[in-house]
Amino acid sequence: MDSPLQSLPLFTVGPAPIMASVVVTWAIMAVLVLGAAMLTRRLSQVPSKAQAVAELLVATVDSQIRNVTGAAPAPYRALIGTLFLFILIANWSSLIPGVTPPTATMETPAALAAIVFLSIIFFGIRGGGLGGFLRGFARPNPVMIPLNMLESITRSFSMFVRLFGNVMSGVFVIAIVGSLAALLVPIPLMVLDLLTGAVQAYIFAVLSMVFITSAVEKGRPQPKKES
Amino acid sequence: MTFDPWTLGFQAVNVLVLVWLLHRFFWKPVAGMIAARQVAAATLLDKAEAARTEAEAASAEVTATRAGLAAERDATLATARKDAAAARDTLLAEARADAEALHDTAKAARVRAAETLKANAMEAAQGLAITIAGQLVARLDNVATDAAFLGWLVEGLAALPEAERAVLAGAPLEVVSAAAQDGAAQNRIVKAVGAELGGAANLTFRTDTALIAGHELHSPHFSLRNSWQADLARIAAALHEDAVRDAA
Structure with a gap:
């Protein structure tokens, strides 16, 4: 059995090795984009079942964003919603025989955490300006600047490690159990893996929203305390 | 454990591309449809609210009209009752006046009938008295009767004023008697009247x-x-005057 911590290239494009996780990601992207395009091609005021499910998903994402930020969900909807959908589908792709979820390799969660890290910076600067964003590191006082800067890195790193660890461990356990008793025994673990995958997708999306909101709030001018 | 930077880069780009594609093909259209439906629902609610307001206004107008009709009906009924009461009073007054008039007419007719009966009775009594008096006179002594009546005639002339007696003296006078007077009787009458008038x-x-x-x-x-x-005529006239006085 190959180690789940190892990624072997399927093929190379010039100097770049193309890993299986990248190919699976492309497949997930194709499924999501084609499905979305087919679904939204026939939108109507009286929704079909598929459209109702899609609208329920959008409304749920909007509600979560509104509850966390207290602001309009439109600027964050595409990023947060896509992160949730991609991680969910990627985690659940482990049900397909022979497919290793992209999130079970270190590169994909690291890429997702890097995107969240950059998004925090982007939305922080957009919300309070560059000065406001940088001043946010000096709150509650300038002594906290190093710790705040370290925290901005570590919290994204923790998201990466949490997602990778949970998904990888699930795949690893199923692989071990499957190698010992391949028939029917791994099924409860696979069901548990479905739950874990959904929970991890939700946690990653919500934490991303929380960190972005925190950066936006810190970048805004703070009201003066009354003495 | 391996960590491939190329794969990190590919996956980062893949996720960013996926964010853009889903924003383009999923999140934006579906959110737009939800917003459009909310706008349509709000429009429908506004129209429903306007329709409800209009219906409430129409209902209030109908209620006011119904109240006006009730008030008008009450006023009409009150006027009708008043007119009926006035007509009833008028009819009662007219009936009462007619009854009183009929009563008065009947009373007058009854009085007239009684008077007529009384007059007829008086006439009959007078006729009966004349008949009785004539039959009684037939049994009396004509000479003595004539002498008595001649004496009363002279007394009547004596009761006249002097001036009137002077005018009658010498004037042509007619003596009307109940029975034919012979020559001697006429001489007695001429002598007695002439003596009372003071001449022939x-x-x-x-x-x-x-x-x-x-x-x-x-x-x-x-x-x-x-x-x-x-x-008899004087007695009948006196009785008639008494009857008229009693009726009054």
């Missing part, structure tokens, strides 16, 4: 059995009634 009397004689008994003296401007017929 210019008398003519006529007989009228309707007088029953007695002598009367008449001229164109003078009449001295002295007979049972005249007495």
